[in-house]
Amino acid sequence: MRLFAVRDYRHLFGAQVIALFGTGLTTVALGLLAYDLAGPRAGMVLGTALTIKMVMYVVIAPLAAAYIDRLPRRALLVLLDVIRGAVVLALPLVTEVWHIYILIGLLQAASAAFTPTFQAVIPDIVTDESAYTRALSASQVASTMESLLSPVLAAVALTSMTFDRLFLGTSAGFIISALLVLSTRIPDARPSTHTKAWDKAAGGIRTFLTTPRLRGIMALNLVVASAGSIVVVNTVNYVRDELGGTQQDVAWMLAASGTGTLLAALALPRVIDRITARTIMMTGAGVLAGGTIAAVTLIAVGLTTWTGTAIIWAVIGIGMALIITPTGKVLRASVARNAIPEAFAAQFSLSHLAWLITYPVAGVLGTNAGLTLTWSALAILAAAGAIAALLLWPRHDGGGTVGEFATTAWHMSSKDRTTLTKAA
Structure with missing residues (x-):
């Protein structure tokens, strides 16, 4: 089955790409807006705004997943x-820092509801197993391209306009995304395995805690x-x-x-079909821990060079991709098919809960205590997370290759999958 031959998926994918680039431009422009309003305290402003974003994601995403099958998606x-x-x-009309906080709260509340809803729609439109796997990969590639091209497009745009104009482009992107979604035929949601909203909201999180x-x-x-957080929050001031x-x-x-x-x-x-998901993701954890230590060393010894910084930032980007890319397939292989939306929503919330911890560290500590101490604290957190992952994810549960993991899970019954999960 040709993935992009599916008209509805093609339109939804286009909507996702456009919205992603809009979000990427917003991130760049928001950092510059914070610097324009707060100067040296921009890190604290940006960190607070992103903390608000994480609160919205952690709280709203599970609730959105719980009610997905009750609303016209x-x-x-x-x-x-x-x-x-x-x-x-x-956003470009704000004149006070607190204006940013209110608008970011509204923006991210909408985004927190959008993402799990969008993720739940895809398996209902792309029903072929291999095509759905490719759809997950295409979504990750889109996110990857956004992280690369949005800053580049922003840099090019900033040569001929002020940063507040970036917000205009972002707004137009969201409207185009809405029009593309409007042109699709999205089927009704499948009934969840849970009947109560709270059970549905908590079901995915319980799966994480027990697997x-x-x-x-x-x-x-x-x-x-x-x-x-080092990259997102501290790059502007640095x-x-x-x-x-x-x-x-x-x-x-x-x-x-x-x-x-x-x-x-x-x-x-x-390599993704020849190396286990655990191996790839643990390698990413090692790369990120090493990248944060390198960042601390860079600033602690006063070697703040453009080349050194760019290399470390690229290393951090590599490590993030090694962890994030296989995650969707591991999730899909760990739950019954009708529980996929809940699992994705749980990962969405739990991953942003981690950012909720690190954003304030990068923003508040970075402003009040300096980047050396701040990055040292973040490096310790990264190392602790890597060690915890090694201990929590059993070595014998490599999950096979990511390709094998996804294919096996697709054909497993809910009962069989539960047995495998408990064995893991």
């Missing part, structure tokens, strides 16, 4: 895109968030204040991390 996705477009359009390999993924989420760079330089440095992610994403398909 196409109308909900369109409405959420329209809300995001309107909020982003208002060894998924407990390992929870620890790996902390590794990703610890290293990623480039502007430590390196003396411009707005464009901030975007290019973020693009360095995206380049690392892209390189890993291009390399993984060559």
Whole structure:
């Protein structure tokens, strides 16, 4: 089955790509807006705004997953895109820091509801096993390309316009995304295995807590968030204040991390069917722990060079891709098919719970105690997460190759899968 021959998936994928790039431009512009309003305290402002984002994701995503099968999903996705477009359009008009916090809360509440809904739609549209696997990969590639190209596009755009114009492009992207979703035919949701909303919201999280390999993924989420917070929160102040760079330089440095992610994403398909998911993801954890230690060393000894920073940022991007890319297939192989939306929503919330821990560290501690101490704390968290993942995810449960893992799970009954999960 040709994946992009499925018209509805093609339109939904286009909507996802456009919305992703809009979100990427918003991230770059938000950092520059924070610097414009708060100067040296931009890290704290950005960290607080992103913490609000994480709170919304942690709280709202499971509830959204719980009610997905009760709502008209196409109308909900369109409405959420329209809300995001309107909020982003208002961001360049803010004059006070607290305005940012309110608008980011609204924006991320909509995004937190959008993502699990979108993820739950895909298996209902792409019913062929191999095509669905490719759909998961295509979604990851789209996210990878966004992390690389959004900062590059922002850097190019900033050569001829001010950063507030980036918000206009983002708003237009969300509206186009809404139109593409509106053009699709999204079927009604399958009934969940749980009848009560709270059971559905908590079902995926219970699965994570009782499945060894998924407990390992929870620890790996902390590794990703610890290293990623250095890049997302501290790049603006680091480039502007430590390196003396411009707005464009901030975007290019973020693009360095995206380049690392892209390189890993291009390399993984060559090995992903021959190496176990556990091996790939633990390698990513080691890379990220090493990247954070390198960042600490860089700033602690005063070697704040453009080349050194770009290399470390790229290494962090590589490590994040090694962990994030196989996660969706591991999740899909660990639960019954009608519980996939709940599992994805749980991972969405739990991964952002990790960011909820690390964003305030990067923002508040970075502003008040300096980047050396802040990055040291984040490096310790990354190392702790990597060690915990090794202990929580049994070595004998490599999961086979990622390809084998996904194929086996697709044909397993719910009862058989439960037996395998308990054995793991």
